[in-house]
């Protein structure tokens with residue numbers, strides 16, 4: 492059956508994002524453009540725009556569209572930023588970021604997930620994304636500092652190396668809490684120190700390794 496993804500995508504923006512308060516026109520445009528169906532397993536393509544996370548294999552998930560939009564909006568991107576993503580997963584969040592900033596540096600610990608995400612992103616023509624199979628709780632020191640850092644897995648606390656890899660004025664968005672439920676925290680690095688804001692309750696798969704959860 493042929494499925495009109497672009498109209499379901501527009502409906503998602505209209506029904507899931509705008510009523511919940513996503514305002515940044517650039518974020519809404521990117522969410523209305525990136526083909527989420529390309530990042531979900533074949534058997535789930537018809538569910539790609541459902542209002543929930545979906546399994547992507549290896550016990551991992553692609554986040555709910557609203558959560559992707561909320562985290563992206565919190566980074567306050569204008570197009571010039573260097574952004575680090577910890578937890579490439581399907582690659583969907585990386586594509587949304589790539590629409591909105593200068594360069595995305597994305598790190599994933601599970602090699603087959605990274606290979607799959609990279610293939611999809613390259614086929615879609617994204618040329619401003621750099622990839623690394625690595626423990627992302629350590630950031631990606633080589634290209635630091637970053638204007639924005641997004642962590643798409645749940646941490647017991649904000650990993651210290653990520654705070655250190657922020658520019659002044661830079662922000663990190665990270666789910667912090669226990670293994671089952673967390674709060675989405677935005678930390679902004681100012682001259683005077685770090686400022687935290689709670690963006691609300693979320694549920695993410697765990698961030699593994701040093702500064703994350705033990706295996």
Ligand code: SAH
Nearest residue numbers: 553578580581583584599600627643698699
């Ligand atoms: N942003 C993804 C969602 C990823 S789910 C998307 O758009 O689809 C969280 C991902 O974080 C999983 O793929 C998991 O393997 C990865 N992850 C967990 N701990 C990690 C770590 N320490 N370093 C890098 N990636 C990690």
